[in-house]
Amino acid sequence: MVIDVHTHVFPCLAGRVGAGPVTGISYGRARIGDQPTQLLPPLAETLAFPSPALIAHLDWAGVSRAVLLQGPFYGECNAYVAEAVRRYPERLVAAACIDPWGQSREQLEALVTAPEFRAAKIEFSVPSGLCGLYPQARLGAPDLTWLWRDLAAHGKRLVLDLGTAGTAAYQTGAVRRIAEAHPDLRVIIAHLGQPRPQVLATAALRTAWEEQIDLGRLANVWFDSAALPAYLPQETVPFPTAAEYLRRACDRIGAARIMWGSDIPGLLTWATYPQLVQMARAHSDFMTASEQAAFLAGTALQVWG
Numbered sequence: 001m002v003i004d005v006h007t008h009v010f011p012c013l014a015g016r017v018g019a020g021p022v023t024g025i026s027y028g029r030a031r032i033g034d035q036p037t038q039l040l041p042p043l044a045e046t047l048a049f050p051s052p053a054l055i056a057h058l059d060w061a062g063v064s065r066a067v068l069l070q071g072p073f074y075g076e077c078n079a080y081v082a083e084a085v086r087r088y089p090e091r092l093v094a095a096a097c098i099d100p101w102g103q104s105r106e107q108l109e110a111l112v113t114a115p116e117f118r119a120a121k122i123e124f125s126v127p128s129g130l131c132g133l134y135p136q137a138r139l140g141a142p143d144l145t146w147l148w149r150d151l152a153a154h155g156k157r158l159v160l161d162l163g164t165a166g167t168a169a170y171q172t173g174a175v176r177r178i179a180e181a182h183p184d185l186r187v188i189i190a191h192l193g194q195p196r197p198q199v200l201a202t203a204a205l206r207t208a209w210e211e212q213i214d215l216g217r218l219a220n221v222w223f224d225s226a227a228l229p230a231y232l233p234q235e236t237v238p239f240p241t242a243a244e245y246l247r248r249a250c251d252r253i254g255a256a257r258i259m260w261g262s263d264i265p266g267l268l269t270w271a272t273y274p275q276l277v278q279m280a281r282a283h284s285d286f287m288t289a290s291e292q293a294a295f296l297a298g299t300a301l302q303v304w305g
Contacts, residue, residue, distance in 0.1 A: 005304065078117075
């Protein structure tokens with residue numbers, strides 16, 4: 001079994017980040033602020049990745065189930081994601097997209113208690129998340145304590161994208177305090193802490209990354225490994241340095257604290273989905289058979305239920 005714990009769906013591109021609005025152009029191209037970029041492969045005139053397309057990709061690559069995540073980059077589409085979970089209950093679970101600095105407490109409470117969502121995700125990174133929209137935002141702010149408490153009380157998980165080391169969103173200390181204060185709250189940190197080449201080549205940034213990875217030594221913190229190829233622009237398939245990043249993290253916290261994720265559809269400009277699944281197996285071939293099975297599916301079953 002293979003489970004992808006980091007996927008996205010969206011009916012249209014209508015996001016907003018620190019650089020400005022994120023809108024679709026055509027044939028996979030998007031505009032971020034005033035900058036065009038090739039976001040998806042140029043397969044269709046309309047820029048979208050609907051839930052049936054995700055299911056088709058799962059079937060194509062032999063992936064059993066997936067976790068739907070959201071963020072400001074693609075645009076908040078909680079209602080659409082909730083409908084996808086209802087449509088494919090045996091294949092999909094989802095996190096609600098929440099904005100603690102832009103939504104009211106009543107709105108947040110409604111999302112926390114909604115049965116379609118097993119988690120809340122805070123896309124906090126600077127270039128594509130809330131820290132870019134709210135530069136002074138702090139995860140450790142006292143007025144957010146109720147949110148972590150309510151998530152734990154309702155058995156929901158907290159998914160965080162903290163961006164890359166050296167940025168304002170990399171608030172490792174705050175996340176440690178949240179996890180330690182709420183031991184019943186399951187915390188998943190996306191993208192393995194984004195170990196980019198410049199991070200591991202710089203002593204201070206490498207230490208910051210290692211400190212974030214070490215959060216996985218807490219009993220209620222896990223990581224996903226999504227999007228590692230995207231941090232390696234000088235490499236091509238099979239992205240060998242991604243395996244090095246994974247091995248380094250496993251050496252610090254153990255393979256049982258890490259789950260495989262792809263970050264499709266954005267990663268489809270780096271490799272096809274079957275290739276991403278093949279690389280998940282190849283990059284983890286240093287693990288024992290039981291460790292690899294946990295990395296590919298077993299830990300996801302434990303964490304996501």
